[in-house]
Amino acid sequence: MKRTLLHALFLSALSAAYAFAKPPQVLSKTTKGNPNVKAIDVIGFAPQGVLLIGDGQGAQIVAVRTGDLALAQSLTKAIPSIDAKLAGVIGAKADGIEILDLAVNPASGKAYFAIRKQDDKSHLILTVDGKGKISEFSLEKVDYARISLAGGKNSISRVTDVAWADTQLVAAGRSADQFASKIFAINTPLSHDAKGNVYSAETYHVQHRRWETKAPMSVLVPYRENDRQYVIGAFSCTPVVKYPLDALKPDAKVKGSSVLELGSGNRPLDMFTYEKNGRPYVLTNTFRFHHKRKAFGPSPYWTVKFEQGILAEKEKVNEKALWRLKGYDPATDRVQIVEAFHGVRQMDKLGDGHALVLKEEKNGLTLTTLALP
Amino acid sequence: MLRFALLLVTASLAAKQPLPILEIRPMADDPTRVEVVVQSKEGRLSLVLLDEEGHDGPPILGKVRHRGKSMAFIPKYGLGRGLRYRATLLGPNGSRDTATYSVPNLPRSEPAVVKQVYPSASTLPANNLKFYLHFSKPMREGKAIFEQIQILDNGGDPIPHPWRRVELWSHDATRLTLWIHPGRIKKGVNLREDEGPVLHPNHRYVLLVSRKVRNAEGQPLGHSYRKEFVTCNPDYERPLPSKWQISNPGAGTLEPLRIRFPESLDHSLLHRMLTIHDDQAKTVAGELLIGPSETSWSFTPKEPWRPSRHLLRIDHELEDLAGNTPARLFDLDLQAGNLANPVLSLDFSPLQNK
Numbered sequence: 001m002k003r004t005l006l007h008a009l010f011l012s013a014l015s016a017a018y019a020f021a022k023p024p025q026v027l028s029k030t031t032k033g034n035p036n037v038k039a040i041d042v043i044g045f046a047p048q049g050v051l052l053i054g055d056g057q058g059a060q061i062v063a064v065r066t067g068d069l070a071l072a073q074s075l076t077k078a079i080p081s082i083d084a085k086l087a088g089v090i091g092a093k094a095d096g097i098e099i100l101d102l103a104v105n106p107a108s109g110k111a112y113f114a115i116r117k118q119d120d121k122s123h124l125i126l127t128v129d130g131k132g133k134i135s136e137f138s139l140e141k142v143d144y145a146r147i148s149l150a151g152g153k154n155s156i157s158r159v160t161d162v163a164w165a166d167t168q169l170v171a172a173g174r175s176a177d178q179f180a181s182k183i184f185a186i187n188t189p190l191s192h193d194a195k196g197n198v199y200s201a202e203t204y205h206v207q208h209r210r211w212e213t214k215a216p217m218s219v220l221v222p223y224r225e226n227d228r229q230y231v232i233g234a235f236s237c238t239p240v241v242k243y244p245l246d247a248l249k250p251d252a253k254v255k256g257s258s259v260l261e262l263g264s265g266n267r268p269l270d271m272f273t274y275e276k277n278g279r280p281y282v283l284t285n286t287f288r289f290h291h292k293r294k295a296f297g298p299s300p301y302w303t304v305k306f307e308q309g310i311l312a313e314k315e316k317v318n319e320k321a322l323w324r325l326k327g328y329d330p331a332t333d334r335v336q337i338v339e340a341f342h343g344v345r346q347m348d349k350l351g352d353g354h355a356l357v358l359k360e361e362k363n364g365l366t367l368t369t370l371a372l373p
Numbered sequence: 374m375l376r377f378a379l380l381l382v383t384a385s386l387a388a389k390q391p392l393p394i395l396e397i398r399p400m401a402d403d404p405t406r407v408e409v410v411v412q413s414k415e416g417r418l419s420l421v422l423l424d425e426e427g428h429d430g431p432p433i434l435g436k437v438r439h440r441g442k443s444m445a446f447i448p449k450y451g452l453g454r455g456l457r458y459r460a461t462l463l464g465p466n467g468s469r470d471t472a473t474y475s476v477p478n479l480p481r482s483e484p485a486v487v488k489q490v491y492p493s494a495s496t497l498p499a500n501n502l503k504f505y506l507h508f509s510k511p512m513r514e515g516k517a518i519f520e521q522i523q524i525l526d527n528g529g530d531p532i533p534h535p536w537r538r539v540e541l542w543s544h545d546a547t548r549l550t551l552w553i554h555p556g557r558i559k560k561g562v563n564l565r566e567d568e569g570p571v572l573h574p575n576h577r578y579v580l581l582v583s584r585k586v587r588n589a590e591g592q593p594l595g596h597s598y599r600k601e602f603v604t605c606n607p608d609y610e611r612p613l614p615s616k617w618q619i620s621n622p623g624a625g626t627l628e629p630l631r632i633r634f635p636e637s638l639d640h641s642l643l644h645r646m647l648t649i650h651d652d653q654a655k656t657v658a659g660e661l662l663i664g665p666s667e668t669s670w671s672f673t674p675k676e677p678w679r680p681s682r683h684l685l686r687i688d689h690e691l692e693d694l695a696g697n698t699p700a701r702l703f704d705l706d707l708q709a710g711n712l713a714n715p716v717l718s719l720d721f722s723p724l725q726n727k
Contacts, residue, residue: 038544039544057544084430085430085431088421088422088430088431088433089431089432089433089434090433090434090449090450091420091422091433091448091450091451091452091453091456091458092422092450092453092456093422093453093456096453096591098514098515116514117450118513118514118515118589118591119451119453119454119589119590119591120450120451120589121511121514121546121589122450124450134431135434136434136449157541157542157543157544158539158541160539174539174541176541176542176543176548176550176641177503177505177550177639177641177642178642178690178692179502179552179555179692179696179703180690218539264556264562264564264567265534265556265564265567265568267538287538289534289538290534290567290568292533293533293568
């Protein structure tokens with residue numbers, strides 16, 4: 001999964017207390033029935049157990065009230081060959097499904113998997129509870145709000161990420177035949193049949209040393225700094241970029257600040273923020289397609305943590321942004337590879353101290369928890 | 374046959390009294406859809422997938438329905454072709470009854486093939502950005518595709534890591550868009566500096582689609598597909614409509630409007646980024662046809678052309694093979710100054726007495 005984190009860097013005590021005392025309203029107008037999702041590209045969670053489904057084919061985000069609000073014990077024992085087990089409950093072999101995304105419902109600690117059945121291309125949501133029990137979260141009769149991302153010629157064929165950012169829901173999408181990236185934002189609480197405003201993001205790509213407006217974004221993460229809401233974006237060329245959400249105006253370009261370059265030949269997959277020993281960090285797993293030529297670990301899937309303070313950088317941005325590497329050597333100790341996370345294909349934050357991860361093993365994928373580094 | 378094929382009651386571990394008949398019944402026309410039926414109102418029904426050694430998988434999701442003196446378990450999702458399943462009835466007295474069922478493989482049918490690849494030209498710019506692969510059937514999605522489709526160099530060796538690994542399929546999964554990694558196309562990007570560009574000018578290449586690419590049902594392609602092409606210099610120019618040639622149709626006729634481009638343009642975008650408007654600014658309905666190597670476009674109206682001024686409107690995001698648009702270059706520094714605004718509409722008036 002890609003998101004969850006609503007924890008913030010330098011969140012003032014006042015705003016934290018306010019947020020704690022008055023949880024945000026997630027859904028306003030909803031409807032009941034089957035949202036008829038055409039395809040599930042990504043999933044994520046808003047507060048109060050609201051599942052967010054990114055459906056590029058349907059050009060929509062569907063926000064579903066799961067009712068899954070009882071915080072339960074999280075996964076205590078690793079589940080080997082989870083891909084075969086998830087496939088098994090729908091009568092398929094491991095290669096008969098594709099695990100499209102993983103998200104943890106922060107309200108319950110339960111894992112949600114977006115699954116595509118390969119033979120008939122049906123999409124479904126399976127859940128795994130702390131005891132390892134696999135169930136289906138059926139979309140047949142749910143309370144939901146549909147947010148349209150359609151309209152104009154901004155056709156998208158894929159939602160690359162969706163994230164809840166308190167005052168806004170943010171999504172990134174891309175088209176199958178254009179080199180273009182669109183960011184959509186919708187004011188919250190979400191109302192059924194609302195329409196997402198579309199923005200073009202202008203980004204300084206550290207590697208290119210150029211400004212870009214079209215590079216497709218692969219990961220979105222909400223982030224709050226000094227009581228201002230941002231969204232963090234990551235791209236294939238692995239700059240980590242910060243966009244202020246309050247600057248968004250319909251059909252306008254929003255200018256981001258590149259704050260970190262993770263290195264070429266990697267694609268960020270999931271990202272979230274967390275705190276460890278009172279210090280805030282960001283964790284992101286990436287796929288390295290240069291793995292055979294220059295490996296960063298035993299698997300092309302490797303994970304890096306960096307200090308959240310890098311995101312708050314005011315001076316060292318864009319052409320002065322921090323680089324993780326100089327050549328192939330570490331250029332800073334503020335960004336570190338996390339060896340325990342080698343092989344993690346998908347992950348999400350699980351409580352304050354752990355990540356729930358899908359990790360490559362010899363006999364398939366293992367679902368397990370890892371302590372946050 | 375299978376329709377009525379009832380299955381195979383096997384073992385009984387507690388056989389003090391006659392066991393109810395347990396059957397797995399395939400639905401009328403689809404052997405992947407089954408009901409597990411037992412002539413009993415009691416006990417617990419389940420269905421599992423068996424692995425190659427005959428070991429049980431987890432219980433399959435589904436619903437139990439009670440029908441008079443019998444009950445049925447109906448799996449929610451279709452079973453897999455060529456796979457074997459076991460149904461079990463656990464009786465209230467501890468009895469255990471099982472039945473197995475093998476889903477027949479699909480009847481032999483024409484395998485999927487690559488019908489066409491765009492760009493269709495045999496000479497491509499060295500900064501060609503994408504390929505569209507059109508298949509004859511819906512295909513199986515999944516990341517494996519990036520290993521199954523390669524670009525071979527002149528020596529027949531695969532070029533490492535040519536693709537941006539984001540799957541972009543059409544809704545019916547018959548068209549795949551493969552992007553050559555933009556980081557290996559754009560100048561000044563570390564990826565290109567480390568790995569080099571995927572394509573070099575004036576070289577021969579083969580786009581090879583392996584037989585391993587499978588259709589949605591899991592069958593491999595009928596045969597592999599090769600597109601041979603040579604590269605020319607990279608294209609760093611915008612596709613400016615002011616350089617296009619328009620041939621006027623005759624008024625009152627259904628003659629096509631023909632446009633020639635000085636270069637190949639993006640096959641997919643040509644379908645939706647050129648529109649014709651009449652003198653009332655209404656969109657003219659008709660059929661379009663894209664010519665060889667995507668260097669021409671023609672439009673046949675549904676109704677005869679009116680003898681008035683028409684406009685061909687061009688979307689500023691129409692791309693050439695290198696991702697350049699009339700408005701901007703693919704490899705553009707936004708701080709390098711503004712480019713002149715392109716012409717994005719061309720007018721024409723169908724000729725009277727042509």
